[in-house]
Amino acid sequence: MPQAAQASRPRIRLSSKQLAVYAAVIAAWIGYLVLTFLQRPNASANPYHFTDAQRIAIQLTIAVPYLFIWLAAFHGALQIKSYQTSLAEGTHRAAFRKLAAGLAWLAVGLLVTTFVSSIRNLPTAGSAYPALTVLLNHLYVLFPLVGFFCLAMGARGLARESGLRLTVGVFATAALTCLIVGGVQAYLIFSDAGRRTPSPLTGHATFYVPDVMLVTDYVIPTAISVAMAVFAAYGLQGFLRKSAAVIYEKSLPPLIGGLLMIMASTVILQLLLSLGQGRLLGLGLGAILAIVYAFLLIQGVGYVLVARGSGRLARLQATIAKYQADTP
Amino acid sequence: MPTTRKRELKPTVPTINPYGAKSDVQPTGIETFDRILRGGIPQGSTVLLAGAAGTGKTILALQWLFAGQKQYGDVGIYISATEYLTGSIRRAQKMSFYDPDVVGTTKLFFTDLNELLRLVTKGQRAPTRQDVFDLADQIFELALDMGAKRIVIDSITSIGHRLGDPQLVREFIFQLIAKLMTIGTNVVMTSEVNAPRFSMFDVEEFIADGIISVTHEPGRLYEPVRRLRIVKMRGTSYNANAVLFRITRDGLRFFPREKGKLTYQVSDERITTGIEGLDRMTSGGYFRGSSILLSGASGAGKTLFALQCLHGALTQGEKALFLSFEESRAHLMKEGAAFGWNLEKFERSGSFRIMSAYPEEFHTDEHLDAIISHIEEVKPSIVVFDSATALHSVFSEEELHDMLSNLLAFAKERKVTMLITGATTGFLAVNDRGTDVHLSTVADTIVLLRQIEIQSELKHAVTVMKMRGSDHERLLREFVFTPQGIRIITDFRGYENVLSSSGGARKVSQSTEDRLRALFVEVLGPLGAQIFEHEKAVGLDLARVKAMLTDLGDQGVISQRRKEEFTKKSEIIIKGA
Numbered sequence: 001m002p003q004a005a006q007a008s009r010p011r012i013r014l015s016s017k018q019l020a021v022y023a024a025v026i027a028a029w030i031g032y033l034v035l036t037f038l039q040r041p042n043a044s045a046n047p048y049h050f051t052d053a054q055r056i057a058i059q060l061t062i063a064v065p066y067l068f069i070w071l072a073a074f075h076g077a078l079q080i081k082s083y084q085t086s087l088a089e090g091t092h093r094a095a096f097r098k099l100a101a102g103l104a105w106l107a108v109g110l111l112v113t114t115f116v117s118s119i120r121n122l123p124t125a126g127s128a129y130p131a132l133t134v135l136l137n138h139l140y141v142l143f144p145l146v147g148f149f150c151l152a153m154g155a156r157g158l159a160r161e162s163g164l165r166l167t168v169g170v171f172a173t174a175a176l177t178c179l180i181v182g183g184v185q186a187y188l189i190f191s192d193a194g195r196r197t198p199s200p201l202t203g204h205a206t207f208y209v210p211d212v213m214l215v216t217d218y219v220i221p222t223a224i225s226v227a228m229a230v231f232a233a234y235g236l237q238g239f240l241r242k243s244a245a246v247i248y249e250k251s252l253p254p255l256i257g258g259l260l261m262i263m264a265s266t267v268i269l270q271l272l273l274s275l276g277q278g279r280l281l282g283l284g285l286g287a288i289l290a291i292v293y294a295f296l297l298i299q300g301v302g303y304v305l306v307a308r309g310s311g312r313l314a315r316l317q318a319t320i321a322k323y324q325a326d327t328p
Numbered sequence: 329m330p331t332t333r334k335r336e337l338k339p340t341v342p343t344i345n346p347y348g349a350k351s352d353v354q355p356t357g358i359e360t361f362d363r364i365l366r367g368g369i370p371q372g373s374t375v376l377l378a379g380a381a382g383t384g385k386t387i388l389a390l391q392w393l394f395a396g397q398k399q400y401g402d403v404g405i406y407i408s409a410t411e412y413l414t415g416s417i418r419r420a421q422k423m424s425f426y427d428p429d430v431v432g433t434t435k436l437f438f439t440d441l442n443e444l445l446r447l448v449t450k451g452q453r454a455p456t457r458q459d460v461f462d463l464a465d466q467i468f469e470l471a472l473d474m475g476a477k478r479i480v481i482d483s484i485t486s487i488g489h490r491l492g493d494p495q496l497v498r499e500f501i502f503q504l505i506a507k508l509m510t511i512g513t514n515v516v517m518t519s520e521v522n523a524p525r526f527s528m529f530d531v532e533e534f535i536a537d538g539i540i541s542v543t544h545e546p547g548r549l550y551e552p553v554r555r556l557r558i559v560k561m562r563g564t565s566y567n568a569n570a571v572l573f574r575i576t577r578d579g580l581r582f583f584p585r586e587k588g589k590l591t592y593q594v595s596d597e598r599i600t601t602g603i604e605g606l607d608r609m610t611s612g613g614y615f616r617g618s619s620i621l622l623s624g625a626s627g628a629g630k631t632l633f634a635l636q637c638l639h640g641a642l643t644q645g646e647k648a649l650f651l652s653f654e655e656s657r658a659h660l661m662k663e664g665a666a667f668g669w670n671l672e673k674f675e676r677s678g679s680f681r682i683m684s685a686y687p688e689e690f691h692t693d694e695h696l697d698a699i700i701s702h703i704e705e706v707k708p709s710i711v712v713f714d715s716a717t718a719l720h721s722v723f724s725e726e727e728l729h730d731m732l733s734n735l736l737a738f739a740k741e742r743k744v745t746m747l748i749t750g751a752t753t754g755f756l757a758v759n760d761r762g763t764d765v766h767l768s769t770v771a772d773t774i775v776l777l778r779q780i781e782i783q784s785e786l787k788h789a790v791t792v793m794k795m796r797g798s799d800h801e802r803l804l805r806e807f808v809f810t811p812q813g814i815r816i817i818t819d820f821r822g823y824e825n826v827l828s829s830s831g832g833a834r835k836v837s838q839s840t841e842d843r844l845r846a847l848f849v850e851v852l853g854p855l856g857a858q859i860f861e862h863e864k865a866v867g868l869d870l871a872r873v874k875a876m877l878t879d880l881g882d883q884g885v886i887s888q889r890r891k892e893e894f895t896k897k898s899e900i901i902i903k904g905a
Contacts (some may be wrong), residue, residue, distance in 0.1 A: 021621060043435050087854050088857075090854075091608070092853075093854075118758050160817075163817045163818050165815075189553055245850060245851060245852055245854075245856065246850065246853075246890045246893075247851060247852050247853045247855075247856075247885065247886060248853060249878075249887065249890070250884060250886065250887065251886060312883075312884065312885045314881060315880070316852070316855065316885050317855070319876060319879055319883070319885070320852075320858075320859055320876070323875075323876045324859075324861075324862050
C-alpha cells in the first residue's frame with residue numbers, strides 16, 4: 001500500500017480570511033433577523049392581518065433559507081478564488097479570477113439588497129422610504145449586472161483558450177432571451193398603475209422614478225445581465241466540451257447549472273419587482289408564498305450547485321497540496 | 329534703364345572692410361534651398377554653381393534672382409555669356425516664377441556679355457589685362473548704379489573661353505569679387521563642367537567663396553536623378569549631403585534630408601495592436617512611438633495586421649496615416665469594409681488618410697518628403713508603411729535603408745508609431761534563427777508571420793520575435809481570419825520546424841516524460857503540469873499519484889472510470905519506455 005494512500009482524507013483548510021468572511025455572513029444574517037423582528041407593518045402593509053407571531057414565523061421560513069443561500073454563495077466565490085490562486089499565472093488563472101469576482105459580486109449583492117430592503121421596511125424609515133426604494137431597485141440591477149459580466153468575461157477567457165468562438169446561434173439565443181425578459185418586464189412595469197405614485201392598497205409606489213428611467217435603469221440592465229449569463233454559461237459549457245481537463249468534468253456542470261438557476265432567480269426577482277406590490281398582494285397569500293418559496297428554492301439550488309462545483313475544484317487543490325506535503 | 333557708361337578704375341583698395349560685410353547671410357528666397365544652406369548665402373559672396381549641361385544651373389540661378397526680387401525686393405542682374413539675351417529670357421519665361429513686370433526694369437536687369445565686352449574692347453581686338461579690369465569695372469558700376477544685391481554670370485566658363493587665358497579669367501574673377509564685396513552683392517557664377525570638376529580653368533573654384541555642385545545620373549525606372557551638393561561655403565555651416573532635386577515649372581524642387589538626432593524620448597505608453605491576442609503576446613500592445621516590422625511572405629496577412637492595428641487606433645480616437653505602395657485607396661477601403669471597418673468615416677472626419685503611390689513614381693527622397701508632409705498635415709499617432717518590399721523592388725538597399733531610417737528618426741521624434749510591412753527574404757529578412765538583418769536592426773519590435781503546412785492544411789502563424797524594452801510571449805501562435813478581422817488562437821506547442829523556410833511543420837516526437845506530462849495535464853488540468861514537475865523532482869511514483877486520484881474519486885472530484893483510464897494510460901506509457 002503506498003504511503004500516500006494510507007493518509008487521512010484531505011480537508012479543505014479555511015484560511016483566516018475565509019473564516020472571517022463566513023463569520024461576517026453569519027453576523028449579517030443575525031443583524032438581518034433583528035431588523036426583521038423590528039418591523040411593525042401598519043394595517044395597509046399587512047392586508048392579511050397577521051399577528052406578530054404569524055408574521056415572524058413566516059419571515060423565519062424565509063430568513064433561515066437565506067442564511068444557507070448566503071453561505072453557499074460566499075462559499076462558491078471563496079472556493080473558486082482559492083482554486084485560482086493555486087494556478088500558475090496566465091490566461092487560465094485570469095479567467096478563474098474573473099469567475100470568482102463574478103460570484104463574489106452576486107453574493108455581496110444578496111446580502112446588501114436584503115439589508116437595504118429590511119431597513120426600508122422599518123417603521124422608522126418613514127419619509128426615506130421612496131429614496132430607499134429607488135436605491136434598492138438599482139442595487140437589485142447593479143449587482144447581477146456586474147456579477148454576470150465578470151462571469152461572462154471569465155468564461156470567455158476559458159472558451160478562447162480552447163479556440164471557441166461565439167456563434168450566431170449563441171448571439172441569437174442571448175438576444176432572444178433579452179427581448180423576452182425585457183419585453184415581459186417592460187409590460188409588467190408599464191401596466192402597473194402604482195409604478196410612480198403610491199398605490200392606495202400599499203401606500204407606496206413601486207419605483208418612484210420617471211418612466212424613461214424605468215427603461216434605462218431597470219429593463220435594459222436586466223436584459224444585459226441575462227445576456228451575460230447566457231454568454232457565461234455558453235463559454236463554460238464550450239470550454240468543458242472542447243478542451244477542459246478531466247478534472248473539470250464533475251465540477252463545471254454543477255457550476256454551469258447553478259449559474260443558469262441564479263440567472264433564472266434574478267429574472268424572477270426582477271419580474272416580481274416589476275409586478276408591483278399592489279398586484280402581488282392581489283394574487284392571494286397562498287400564491288405569494290408559493291412564488292416566494294419557489295424563488296428561494298431556485299436561488300438556493302443555484303448557489304448550492306455553484307458551491308458544489310467550486311468546492312470540487314477546491315478539493316482538488318487541497319488534495320494536491322496535501323499529497324505534495326506528504327511526499328517524502 | 330541703367331547706364332552703361334565706362335568709368336575709370338580707382339587704384340585704391342576698397343575702404344569698406346570686405347569681411348565685415350559677410351557677417352549676415354542673404355536668404356535665397358527658396359525655402360528648401362535656404363534649409364540646405366542653413367539660412368542663405370553670406371553677403372558679399374561669390375558662389376560657383378558647377379555642373380554639366382542639363383543639370384539645372386541656369387534655372388536655379390534664375391530662380392534665385394526672381395525669388396530675391398519677389399520676397400526681399402533684391403535688385404538682380406543676369407549676365408548671359410552662353411547665348412543671346414533673347415534666348416535667356418525665353419527660357420526664363422517658361423518658368424512659373426518669371427515675372428514680366430520686373431524683367432528689364434531697374435529691379436531685374438538682363439544683359440549679355442557680348443554687349444559688355446564690346447564696350448570694353450570696342451569690338452576690334454582680343455581682350456587684354458586692362459580689358460578684364462574694365463569688364464569687372466563695368467559690372468561693378470552696373471551693380472552700383474542699380475543697387476544690385478544679386479548677380480548671375482551665366483556662365484563663367486563662357487567668359488573664360490572669350491577671354492582665352494586662365495590668367496585673365498583669374499584676374500577677372502578676382503577683380504569682380506573684390507569690387508562687389510564692397511557693396512555686399514552676391515554673385516552666382518555658373519560653371520559648365522562635368523563632374524567631378526568644378527571649374528574649367530582650375531582657378532574659379534579657388535577664388536569663389538562657395539561651390540555648389542549639381543549632377544545628374546540616369547534613373548532605373550524613374551527619370552534622371554539630379555542632386556545638389558554644397559562643396560564649400562565660406563563663413564557659414566551647411567547641409568553637406570547630396571540633396572535630390574527635381575526640375576519643375578516652379579524651378580528646382582529640393583528634397584533635403586535632415587537626419588534626426590538621437591535625442592528622442594521613449595514612451596512607456598502602449599497602443600493596442602488591434603488584435604486582442606497580439607496585445608497579450610506583446611504584454612499590452614506596441615509602445616507608442618516605436619517602430620514595428622511586420623515580416624511575412626506574400627499572403628501572410630501583413631497588410632491586414634497593420635490595417636487592424638490602424639483601425640483599433642482610429643476607434644480609440646487616434647489619427648492614422650496609411651502609406652500604400654502596392655494597393656490603391658479604393659482597394660484598402662474595400663479590404664477594411666470586408667471586416668466591417670468603416671475607414672471612409674474616419675477619412676471624412678480627417679483623422680485618417682491614405683497615401684497611395686507606385687514606388688517608381690518618385691525617388692526615395694521625394695517619397696520621404698511627401699510622407700513627412702502628410703505626417704505634418706494629418707499629425708497621426710500611427711503610420712502604416714505598406715510595404716518596404718514594394719520599394720525594395722525599385723530602389724537599392726542603401727537608398728531604402730537610408731529612407732526608412734530617416735523616416736523612423738522623424739517618427740520617433742514625434743512619437744509616431746510606425747508599422748512597416750516587409751517580406752521575409754532579402755533586405756527585410758528575419759531569418760529562422762532570429763538573427764536580425766538590415767532593416768530589422770532598426771525596428772524596435774518584430775512580428776513574424778508565417779504560412780505553414782500541417783497535415784496538408786495551410787495554417788497561419790504569428791510570433792513576436794523581438795520587442796525592445798518589454799517582455800513578450802515567445803510562443804508561436806496560430807491566427808485565423810474571421811469576419812471581424814484577425815483572431816489569434818492556439819499555439820503550436822507539440823510541433824517543430826514551424827519557422828523553417830520549407831514551411832512544413834512536424835509533430836514533435838514525444839519522450840516518455842512529455843507523454844506523462846501531457847497525461848497529467850489532460851487529467852488534472854493546469855495543476856497537472858505542476859504536479860508532474862513536483863513528482864519528477866521527488867522521483868515519480870505512479871502508485872502515489874494513483875492514490876491521489878483514488879482520493880479525488882472518493883471525494884467525487886473525479887470519476888472511477890477516469891481514474892482507471894489514467895492508470896491504464898500511464899502504465900502503457902511507462903511500459904513503452
